[in-house]
Amino acid sequence: MPDNSSKRILIVEDDTALRDLYVQILSDSNFQVESAADGQEAFEAMKKGGYDLVLLDIILPKVDGLTILEKLANEAPPEKPNFHIVVLSNLGQDEAISKAMGLGAQGYLIKSDYTPGQVVEQVNHFLNLDNPAS
Amino acid sequence: MSDLSLAQDTLKALWKVTKIVLDTLDFNQVTQKTCDSLLNELGYLNLGYRIIVFSLYKEDINGLQRISLSQTPQAQAATSISTIPFHDIVIPVTATDNLCIKAFLEQKPQHTTDWKDILSPPLSPEDARTNQNAAGIKTSMIFPVVSKGKSLGTLIFSLVKDYSQVSASEFDLINGFTDIVGVAVQNSVLYSSLENTTNKLNEANQKLQEIDNLKDEFVSLASHELRTPMTAIKSYVWMVQNDKAGPITQTTKKYLDIVYSSTDRLIHLVNDMLDISRIESGRFQLHPVDFDFSELIHEIQTEFSAKASERNLNWQTRIDPSQITVKADRDKIMQVLENLIGNAFKFTPDGGSISLFATTKDRQLVVSVTDTGRGIAGEDIPKLFTKFTRLGEGLPTLAKPGTGLGLYLAKQFVELHHGQISVESVLGQGSTFTFTIPMD
Numbered sequence: 001m002p003d004n005s006s007k008r009i010l011i012v013e014d015d016t017a018l019r020d021l022y023v024q025i026l027s028d029s030n031f032q033v034e035s036a037a038d039g040q041e042a043f044e045a046m047k048k049g050g051y052d053l054v055l056l057d058i059i060l061p062k063v064d065g066l067t068i069l070e071k072l073a074n075e076a077p078p079e080k081p082n083f084h085i086v087v088l089s090n091l092g093q094d095e096a097i098s099k100a101m102g103l104g105a106q107g108y109l110i111k112s113d114y115t116p117g118q119v120v121e122q123v124n125h126f127l128n129l130d131n132p133a134s
Numbered sequence: 135m136s137d138l139s140l141a142q143d144t145l146k147a148l149w150k151v152t153k154i155v156l157d158t159l160d161f162n163q164v165t166q167k168t169c170d171s172l173l174n175e176l177g178y179l180n181l182g183y184r185i186i187v188f189s190l191y192k193e194d195i196n197g198l199q200r201i202s203l204s205q206t207p208q209a210q211a212a213t214s215i216s217t218i219p220f221h222d223i224v225i226p227v228t229a230t231d232n233l234c235i236k237a238f239l240e241q242k243p244q245h246t247t248d249w250k251d252i253l254s255p256p257l258s259p260e261d262a263r264t265n266q267n268a269a270g271i272k273t274s275m276i277f278p279v280v281s282k283g284k285s286l287g288t289l290i291f292s293l294v295k296d297y298s299q300v301s302a303s304e305f306d307l308i309n310g311f312t313d314i315v316g317v318a319v320q321n322s323v324l325y326s327s328l329e330n331t332t333n334k335l336n337e338a339n340q341k342l343q344e345i346d347n348l349k350d351e352f353v354s355l356a357s358h359e360l361r362t363p364m365t366a367i368k369s370y371v372w373m374v375q376n377d378k379a380g381p382i383t384q385t386t387k388k389y390l391d392i393v394y395s396s397t398d399r400l401i402h403l404v405n406d407m408l409d410i411s412r413i414e415s416g417r418f419q420l421h422p423v424d425f426d427f428s429e430l431i432h433e434i435q436t437e438f439s440a441k442a443s444e445r446n447l448n449w450q451t452r453i454d455p456s457q458i459t460v461k462a463d464r465d466k467i468m469q470v471l472e473n474l475i476g477n478a479f480k481f482t483p484d485g486g487s488i489s490l491f492a493t494t495k496d497r498q499l500v501v502s503v504t505d506t507g508r509g510i511a512g513e514d515i516p517k518l519f520t521k522f523t524r525l526g527e528g529l530p531t532l533a534k535p536g537t538g539l540g541l542y543l544a545k546q547f548v549e550l551h552h553g554q555i556s557v558e559s560v561l562g563q564g565s566t567f568t569f570t571i572p573m574d
Contacts, residue, residue, distance in 0.1 A: 112401045117376065
């Protein structure tokens with residue numbers, strides 16, 4: 001198993017069952033995992049920044065995922081950079097996808113298409129994007 | 135002035151008003167120009183003409199309604215004291231003593247020195263004469279406005295001279311003029327009804343588009359709501375299947391396989407419906423990328439190989455030339471292939487053969503999937519690519535029923551790529567599905 005212990009991951013997911021599951025499966029892969037249950041919490045965490053990867057839901061209480069991306073891009077740049085932002089949502093609208101990609105998301109995954117094992121694979125895939133040797 | 139030069143002048147004048155009147159299509163402008171151009175542009179004011187009134191036959195009220203009036207002081211004087219406002223003056227067609235009606239019905243010009251003949255009813259004879267005195271009119275001539283043999287309305291020309299003083303050339307010009315007005319009015323009525331219809335169609339179209347947007351929005355949000363619990367079921371089942379909650383028995387594993395694949399089928403159904411909704415509202419967007427088709431073939435070879443050896447099926451893929459670069463939506467082409475191969479597996483008995491062959495022809499990628507399955511009856515082929523067609527009756531129970539959307543979507547995806555899909559089949563011997571898409 002690769003050494004993931006230095007990688008910080010933020011999971012933004014309002015559905016408790018799925019949030020717990022993603023936290024568990026990524027913790028099991030030795031990532032440092034934090035989570036946010038609504039858009040406000042997520043925005044504050046992402047504004048502080050410093051995550052290697054953020055798994056971001058779109059439809060969220062308080063502030064939706066697209067608005068978070070918009071605010072981070074235009075109003076409140078993160079104090080420390082978030083290296084990878086990947087949308088993990090069950091909303092598959094083309095408009096939402098292209099908007100998210102335009103606002104700096106590197107990937108857009110439809111949650112229901114991925115098993116927990118495949119989510120971990122995708123996380124590793126995106127983390128390795130800028131560092132193919134590792 | 136010679137007769138010839140008079141005739142020439144009449145023609146020139148006619149041409150001039152023709153241009154003015156036919157130049158416009160808007161009904162209100164046509165009728166207003168009709169009333170003004172003869173007086174102003176052709177100088178009929180100097181010939182003693184003072185008021186021109188156009189009336190149009192209205193079917194719903196079965197009468198002649200005043201539509202437009204020349205902009206002259208005399209017209210102003212008559213309308214300002216009239217007991218009925220100009221546009222409310224309607225002469226019922228049943229009032230056959232009224233010369234307007236007579237001209238309209240008989241399609242022959244009339245004339246009078248008494249306005250009761252043209253305004254009563256609806257005005258009383260006294261009121262009609264009061265109006266006439268206010269305007270200082272001696273004579274009025276009433277001409278029918280006719281187009282293609284059908285009376286459309288009338289034009290009233292009111293003069294400050296006697297009828298006997300109206301020259302033959304004046305009369306000819308007015309006659310010709312009313313013919314032109316007939317054509318112009320007919321055109322503008324057609325045009326405004328066309329315009330009306332166009333506006334209504336535009337409105338209807340806009341409403342439909344709004345409804346379509348709402349439907350799209352609804353399907354998007356509904357599928358989001360459906361996918362969320364399905365993701366939880368699928369993910370937690372996966373956790374248990376993969377011993378994340380401790381070891382499980384073979385039986386539990388078997389049961390969970392069924393839960394997992396059923397959930398996955400539901401997820402696919404939602405995905406398919408979402409795609410169809412977007413395709414049908416014209417909002418589906420392909421995401422074309424350049425990719426090596428042989429890699430995709432390799433992936434699909436691996437994906438189906440376990441299933442093939444389980445059922446002792448001869449499963450082969452071949453690509454010639456060995457590398458083909460295409461520009462297409464990789465995920466959607468993969469979905470088309472998975473559908474065609476999935477169907478082949480479903481309809482081919484154990485021990486049979488399934489093969490995939492990809493090649494190029496005239497800058498087109500040509501892919502065919504051939505099986506030795508039960509084949510498709512000729513009468514079923516036209517139904518194959520339509521929505522909710524399922525020809526899977528009588529399959530062994532282990533085969534999972536389809537949604538009836540797979541081939542429909544495959545065809546849509548291929549056609550979105552400007553390609554074509556077709557099938558050849560012999561009942562009892564097997565089928566070959568072939569699709570082509572442009573390579574770039």
